[in-house]
Amino acid sequence: xxxxxxxxxxxxxxxxxxxxxxxxxxxxxxxxxxxxxxxxxxxxxxxxxxxxxxxxxxxxxxxxxxxxxxxxxxxxxxxxxxxxxxxxxxxxxxxxxxxxxxxxxxxxxxxxxxxxxxxxxxxxxxxxxxxxxxxxxxxxxxxxxxxxxxxxxxxxxxxxxxxxxxxxxxxxxxxxxxxxxxxxxxxxxxxxxxxxxxxx
Numbered sequence: 266x267x268x269x270x271x272x273x274x275x276x277x278x279x280x281x282x283x284x285x286x287x288x289x290x291x292x293x294x295x296x297x298x299x300x301x302x303x304x305x306x307x308x309x310x311x312x313x314x315x316x317x318x319x320x321x322x323x324x325x326x327x328x329x330x331x332x333x334x335x336x337x338x339x340x341x342x343x344x345x346x347x348x349x350x351x352x353x354x355x356x357x358x359x360x361x362x363x364x365x366x367x368x369x370x371x372x373x374x375x376x377x378x379x380x381x382x383x384x385x386x387x388x389x390x391x392x393x394x395x396x397x398x399x400x401x402x403x404x405x406x407x408x409x410x411x412x413x414x415x416x417x418x419x420x421x422x423x424x425x426x427x428x429x430x431x432x433x434x435x436x437x438x439x440x441x442x443x444x445x446x447x448x449x450x451x452x453x454x455x456x457x458x459x460x461x462x463x464x465x
Contacts, residue, residue: 317330330371
């Protein structure tokens with residue numbers, strides 16, 4: 266598992282919040298690169314993981330950090346347009362505490378070192394930000410530091426699992442492809458996915 270020095274998740278969290286703000290209600294039922302998630306489910310997942318990784322950073326271990334991601338379909342809060350940005354901001358602020366990156370914590374029901382949990386949080390924001398942007402037709406340029414951390418993490422996972430990505434089987438992407446495309450491929454997604462393709 267990869268480790269890193271402290272990373273400011275604020276820029277990437279803000280990018281995801283702005284993507285969420287750009288989602289019209291009419292697109293909440295649209296498909297996403299996550300086969301089992303519509304846009305509403307993806308937004309609900311982002312809210313849940315923001316809460317979980319905020320509490321993981323704080324070492325506030327309880328129900329929010331104990332639930333495995335795939336154990337139930339995400340529920341989109343009724344007030345998600347205010348709740349999700351707030352949770353993303355709190356997530357970023359929690360990881361600005363150097364203590365968050367030390368010792369052990371828990372997320373998704375898994376105990377792991379704080380510095381690894383921070384990288385996983387960055388990866389979740391980067392990859393699911395891409396999911397949301399692609400599903401809703403928005404431009405996406407992730408924070409470079411978070412993207413680099415995500416790519417390093419996903420590459421380590423793929424090497425450990427012999428080609429298995431954290432979200433699915435690795436999709437082969439040319440080495441000269443942009444870093445985001447390579448990270449997306451390592452996550453088990455096709456960088457060329459589009460909402461139009463999903464509808465065919």
